[in-house]
Amino acid sequence: MLLRFLDRFEEILISVLMALAVMLIFVAVVHRFSIGFAADMVGWARAHEMPGLQDFARSTFKAINSLKLTWAQEACIYLFVWMAKFGAAYGVRIGIHVGVDILAEKLEGSARKVITTIAMSGGIIFTFIIAWIGTTFVWEVARGGQTSPDLEMPMWIIYLAVPLGSALMCFRFIQALWIYLTTGEIAHHDLNSVEGVEEQAEEAAEGKS
Structure with a gap:
């Protein structure tokens, strides 16, 4: 019973850590590109004399930039x-x-x-x-x-x-x-559960024959 609990805890912990890392990386990348996009939009609106869009882009940039990651x-x-x-x-x-x-x-x-x-x-x-x-x-x-x-x-x-x-x-x-x-x-570990391994083994066997 204790070993079963330890096995499950181990699997859940690894899965949770991996999921958190992936989500955090995704959010950080989106945040970084969003800041760049908002800054570019401010410059584009200024160059095309669009004050409304420029104000919106500037406020968006400030809002995104306020989230420190x-x-x-x-x-x-x-x-x-x-x-x-x-x-x-x-x-x-x-x-x-x-x-x-x-x-x-x-x-x-x-x-x-x-x-x-x-x-x-x-x-x-x-x-x-x-x-x-x-x-x-x-x-x-x-x-x-x-x-x-x-x-x-x-x-x-x-x-x-x-x-x-x-x-x-x-x-x-x-x-x-x-x-x-x-x-x-x-x-x-069962290598046959890995996609492509079984096919490679069969091709190698056919090549030897």
Whole structure:
């Protein structure tokens, strides 16, 4: 039950972060082009001696320019950082991380099991170290009281993505190793669900024949 909740939370969090980043980028781009369009309209109305349109364009420019979105780029960067860290843990869970498994694929039996166990254990150790160092770093930043330039958010909240994401990634590696040791199965993403991959595989097979 707890694992199911964690899986759903992970998926929802990544989806929400991605949606927020996309919407924020869209709004920021529309805002930037709207300011430019309103400024051009002011110049065009002045050149063609249209005072009514010029006043309308000037008021529109002031209204749009009053909406300050200088923080949007910074916010998008932080959203993508959080999305990337938790997305990495999600990648471990469903098996979409890039891995060099040519040696493991050539081995069989206990030798293959040992190599795979060592590889997964390496992932556990590495992500645990990153989570530990990240926690120490966040603690020091929180004590220093550093804030972000535009949003003026406490930077420790932003950097919290590193220890939390790494800790979740470490847990996913432990989960994957446990499943492998108990069932012999390794999570692999179904490439056939990716558009175009199945067709490329069939064309490659036909070329060899």
